[in-house]
Amino acid sequence: MPVSPVPLVLFFSACLAPQAELTFEFTHCYGGHMLLPNWRIGRALGIPIHVHASWFVVFFFVTWSLATGYLPETLPGLSAPRYWGMGGIAALLLFLSVLLHxxxxxxxxxxxxxxxxxxTLFLFGGMAHMGKEPPSPLAEFLIAMxxxxxSLILGAGCLGGAMAVESLFARSGLQGLVVLWSLLGMVNVQLGLFNLVPGFPLDGGRVLRAGLWAWNKDFNRATSQAALVGIVFGVALGLIGAVLMV
Incomplete structure (x- = not known):
């Protein structure tokens, strides 16, 4: 399932995994194909985990933006190396959240x-490459949801943990942990909610396709209808963004 294009990245370098390898694969992705130069860094649930080369650029950008903007504003008075270290850790954890999604x-x-x-974890988030389409509308719905x-469970857990630490250990010097957990919580909640937008191929669009599939009993027709709704949402979001920039 594709994840929304959020400005986050999970940095997995080849040195972190002995089995890492650079591959170029012509990979099936929900009916399409894409050329993916990527590193295989390990497995989870028996599934190979790959990192696209574009992640390294985004990892630096996310770390830099946190280290020079967000963290100094929320945690003033720390040294630059600490900001960069915390920014790198936060970037790793943010895209670990994408992997868990x-x-x-x-x-x-x-x-x-x-x-x-x-x-595959790449510039715009993550993608689970399914070998075939779901067998039924119910399967499509449950997989999409x-x-x-x-993401929402992770977000709630991180925000709850941040509030607990802040209330129980307010003067213990754990403010940095509170900031990181709060950031992870907010991003995961936003990630979960944004992906519920009924804009195909977001998860919400796949939920919509499941409903249309159950209604008209035609998978291809449901896909076309969900894709049309996705285009409408995409255009609407683009127009809203343009208006806000004026």
């Missing part, structure tokens, strides 16, 4: 005997 989709898909060829469910 994709594993949520993958776990449910595997329960329906749908093979997952690999999970699994990712946002994981």
């Amino acid at each position: 994709e594993l949520g989709h993958s776990y449910v898909a595997l329960r329906y005997q749908i093979p997952i060829r690999q999970i 699994a990712g946002p469910f994981v």
Whole structure:
């Protein structure tokens, strides 16, 4: 399941995994194909995990933006190395959240005997590469909802943890932990909610396709209808963005 284009990245370098390898694969992605230069860094749930080369650029950008903007504003008075270290850790954890989102989709898909060829983490988030389409509208619905469910649970847990630490250990010097957990919580909640927008191929668009599929009993027709709604939402978001920039 594709994840929304959020400005986050999970940095997995080849040195972190002995089995890492650079590959160029012509990979099936929900009916399309894309050339993916990527590193295989490990496995989860038996699924190969790959990192696209574009992640390294985005990892630096996210770390830099946190280290020079967000963290100095929320935690003033620390040294530059500490800001950069915290920014790097936050960037790793943010895209670890994306990986868990994709594993949520993958776990449910595997329960329906749908093979997952690999999970690729790249510039715009993550993608679980399914070997075939879901067998029924119910399967489509549950697979699509699994990712946002994981993100919302993670978000609630991180925000709850941040509030607990802040209230119980207010003067213990753990403010940095509170800031990181709050950031992770907010991003995961936003990730979960944004992906519920009924704009195909976001998860909400796949939920819409499941409903249309159940209604008209035609998978291809449901896909076309959901894609049309996705285009409308995309145009609307673009217009809103243009208006806000004026």
